[in-house]
Amino acid sequence: MAEPSDAASSDPASSVPASRRRTVLACAGAACAAVLAGCSKYNSNNGGVAGSQPASATSSSAAPGGSGSSAGSGAAAAPAALASTSDIPVGGGKILTDKKIVITQPQSGAFHAFSAVCTHAGCTVGSVSGGTINCPCHGSRFNIASGAVVTGPASSPLPPVSIKVQGTSIVQA
Numbered sequence: 001m002a003e004p005s006d007a008a009s010s011d012p013a014s015s016v017p018a019s020r021r022r023t024v025l026a027c028a029g030a031a032c033a034a035v036l037a038g039c040s041k042y043n044s045n046n047g048g049v050a051g052s053q054p055a056s057a058t059s060s061s062a063a064p065g066g067s068g069s070s071a072g073s074g075a076a077a078a079p080a081a082l083a084s085t086s087d088i089p090v091g092g093g094k095i096l097t098d099k100k101i102v103i104t105q106p107q108s109g110a111f112h113a114f115s116a117v118c119t120h121a122g123c124t125v126g127s128v129s130g131g132t133i134n135c136p137c138h139g140s141r142f143n144i145a146s147g148a149v150v151t152g153p154a155s156s157p158l159p160p161v162s163i164k165v166q167g168t169s170i171v172q173a
Helices: 004-009 018-040 053-065
Strands: 081-084 092-096 101-107 110-115 127-129 132-134 141-143 149-151 163-166 169-172
Touching (some): 081 092, 110 163
Antiparallel strands (some): 101 110, 132 141, 141 149, 163 169
8 A cells, every 4th residue: 555645745835844835825825915014005085184184284293382380280282373364365266285175165165175185186275266176187176165075086075174264364173
């Protein structure tokens, strides 16, 4: 009767030790996981921008303005102004490219803010005119009051950004 090892040696796949096969499979699995993790970082529904990204940029720019002694007093430092209300034309808006935010004023005194990153391909919107926020890359247009898609190819609205008016300043809420 033949030894089991003799039968296994005739099969080329069985000549590779099981530990090496496991290592190759583990590496392949890790590579797939890394690729999938990289793909999941961009989400076309939020314009490719993590929800906390604009807030962290604002809070980091507001931090130097406060005094070092406010930490124990319980008083929060006032957020830095994103824009002045006079900077935002009625029926138009202003794009803050450094913060990736667009602020609009559809009607007098009504201010809205949205991510300035187009939900189609991640381009920064280029203008606000004619009642729409306009992306220069592929022609998507979004409503200045709601961020809803008016003209594609984008299929998702611009995500809103919370703002509030403090006197004549617009700050992130």
